[in-house]
Amino acid sequence: MSKRNQINITLDDAELHNVSEYCRVHNMTPQAFFKAGGQRLITEDLLERRADLMTLQSLEEVRDGRATPIDDLLQMIEEDRKIGEEMVRNNLHSAKQTQ
Numbered sequence: 435m436s437k438r439n440q441i442n443i444t445l446d447d448a449e450l451h452n453v454s455e456y457c458r459v460h461n462m463t464p465q466a467f468f469k470a471g472g473q474r475l476i477t478e479d480l481l482e483r484r485a486d487l488m489t490l491q492s493l494e495e496v497r498d499g500r501a502t503p504i505d506d507l508l509q510m511i512e513e514d515r516k517i518g519e520e521m522v523r524n525n526l527h528s529a530k531q532t533q
Contacts, residue, residue, distance in 0.1 A: 443468070 445453065457467050495501035 453464055453467060457464055460467075462470075492501065
């Protein structure tokens with residue numbers, strides 16, 4: 435069996451009341467409460483670091499010319515949307531004229 439380590443924390447009365455009440459309502463121990471919260475913080479931090487790394491890699495790719503900024507793609511999508519709207523308006527207009 436792996437070694438278990440213990441960490442002691444000090445809470446003021448309001449903090450202790452909040453933790454105790456939460457644990458009572460959710461039927462869990464304070465140890466489980468803090469363990470789950472700590473693990474969630476670690477997981478969120480790892481995800482944030484991964485996102486930061488991906489952003490840095492993307493910026494490096496743009497700088498090195500291996501990729502282009504998404505602005506051009508967004509502009510093309512907007513132009514396609516406008517062309518599509520114009521085609522729909524023209525079709526509706528021509529359909530009304532033939533009736």
